[in-house]
Amino acid sequence: MLGIEQVIKQFQLSAIHRSNARFDHEKLKWMNGEYLHRLSPERFCEFATPLLEQEGFQRDEKLSSILPLVQEKVKGVEEIPEMIGYFFSEDYPVADKAAKKLNDPAAQENIQSLHEALNQLESFHAAEIEECFKQLSETTGNKIGAFMAPCRAAVTGQMGGPSLYHTLEILGKETCLDRLSRVFTK
Numbered sequence: 001m002l003g004i005e006q007v008i009k010q011f012q013l014s015a016i017h018r019s020n021a022r023f024d025h026e027k028l029k030w031m032n033g034e035y036l037h038r039l040s041p042e043r044f045c046e047f048a049t050p051l052l053e054q055e056g057f058q059r060d061e062k063l064s065s066i067l068p069l070v071q072e073k074v075k076g077v078e079e080i081p082e083m084i085g086y087f088f089s090e091d092y093p094v095a096d097k098a099a100k101k102l103n104d105p106a107a108q109e110n111i112q113s114l115h116e117a118l119n120q121l122e123s124f125h126a127a128e129i130e131e132c133f134k135q136l137s138e139t140t141g142n143k144i145g146a147f148m149a150p151c152r153a154a155v156t157g158q159m160g161g162p163s164l165y166h167t168l169e170i171l172g173k174e175t176c177l178d179r180l181s182r183v184f185t186k
Contacts, residue, residue: 029075033074033075036075039071041067044068044071045067047077062170065170066084066087067080069163069167073160087167095153095157095159097153098152098159101150101159102153102154106146107150107153110140110146111150111154112184115177117135118168118176120132124169125169126166127165129165129168133147154179155168
């Protein structure tokens with residue numbers, strides 16, 4: 001009879017661990033996210049729709065334009081309702097980090113400057129919004145991040161998420177300007 005050491009040597013099983021197998025929940029979340037990221041936008045919408053309808057969201061043109069934005073960010077479809085709530089309601093939660101950012105006087109000043117710049121845009125599409133941020137950054141000497149982080153906090157209540165420029169486009173000019181103005185008119 002061979003001992004375990006002899007079996008390992010004979011079959012070159014040095015990469016096999018002696019400890020028991022364990023289920024890695026974090027790895028499963030990562031794998032699920034990778035699966036979702038690789039779906040076509042259409043298939044992702046089909047996959048997410050039943051859960052979203054159960055949560056009270058209607059599948060329409062707006063939802064169909066939002067889902068591809070969040071597809072690259074989610075690790076599971078159960079995250080989607082919370083991640084997109086600010087697109088559909090003015091009563092969206094503001095994360096603690098976002099609230100802290102919005103209370104910073106420099107951020108409030110930058111939001112006011114951004115509000116004025118965005119208000120001047122005739123076309124409110126992602127490319128024009130991005131260009132507006134760049135021009136404002138050049139004009140003020142601030143980095144783009146000095147405008148992006150407070151803007152995201154103000155219009156979404158979050159410090160992270162999908163492309164800010166596309167988010168602003170979907171929310172629309174009026175909604176964005178209204179949400180930004182709430183920060184500096186407190």
